[in-house]
Amino acid sequence: MMVNLFSVFDPSTISNLSLNWMSTFLGLIMIPMSFWFIPSRYTYTWNTTMINLHKEFKTLVGYKTINKGSTIMFISLFSMIMFNNFMGLFPYIFTSTSHLSMTLTLALPLWLSFMMFGWLNNTKNMFAHLVPQGTPPILMPFMVCIETISNLIRPGTLAVRLAANMIAGHLLLTLLGNTGPMLSLPLLLILITTQIMLLMLESAVSIIQSYVFAVLSTLYSSEIN
Template sequence: MMTNLFSIFDPSTNLLFLPLNWISTFIGLMFIPYSFWLIPNRYYFFWNLILNKLHKEFKMLLGNNPNNNGSTFIFISMFTFILFNNFLGLFPYIFTSTSHLTLSLSISLPLWLSFMFYGWINNTQHMFIHMIPQGTPGILMPFMVLIETISNIIRPGTLAVRLTANMIAGHLLMTLLSGTGPNLPYYFIMILVIVQILLLILESAVAIIQSYVIAILTTLYSSEVN
């Protein structure tokens, strides 16, 4: 029986009619107890090094505004959450929650709305100035305001679609290739296995890059309202 190709992304596993696939979103919490060990291990040192690097980079992007103290923890937490969900989706039989707009839009939209409310309430003049780049001719100002407004409104959608599309594309390609395995000769199966391993390495890199890109872009959007 032929099924829809995108059915691999549907949350269909259930117990007593309760969907269980979304529980995979919280599996990343299992890694937190490592940071509470009395004697830190190599995993803790490695992860702490990454978080410190991200903290310094996000702090540099946000500037020295005292109102931004502690803001980096929001973006570091978001980076960690997306990274764990991207990686866990590469394991067999674990649902990839970041391949759904339900999750990615739920992350980007509230953050964008909070930035907009904060900027327009506290820095109204700065938000108006930001709509017109310096040196814009007077005749082009209405068009620039319209373009900047549209580009600002679609930001949460572009963040969510970027993450979702990149996660779906790799998983679909791996599914399509694996589905051709039973129909291939034995010598082609070895080539298919090598290609799948290379794709898995590529998807691991995409999982890291996409979580970093989402965190960096959100930090830049936050710095624009101050």
């Protein structure tokens, strides 16, 4: 029974085992099958997208030898988030990226690893990031406080941005869908058209939010060099 509107985002449990989180691992089931498929337009499009993302992330991270192979991590992050975002658009499938427990699990270890690596290996550079270039001397103490706070809230903003965007669209779809049984036929046709348009918008948001998450993570990693 739905306690409140946000109950639709609660994972259902069977004998204290939240089976809905298994939607996160459905992609692993589909990967082996792709090795046996004849290359199609879908696989060609996906490979082209990954190559373009690799080039873009490589430009953002930099061409230093210490960063070789790091773009693979960000491409994998983009792929996993986008897959989970799209899985949430199917009926009766749990949207794992709408929960902070999922998004924080992705954002916090990334941010912590970047910070630990930066402060241990490039301490002077990390201190230099606390005071932007051209800051007047009288404003330097305030800028250090502002930059420190903005740095500390980065994992939170990454996690909340992804979760909030996923929740907002799903809530709107749920609210409009619940009014369907009470509408007349002409209004029902308008509602179905609106729902289809919203679903298309949510598909675009799923791609955009996964791209934003991966790009911001890439930019944060480029600051530690």
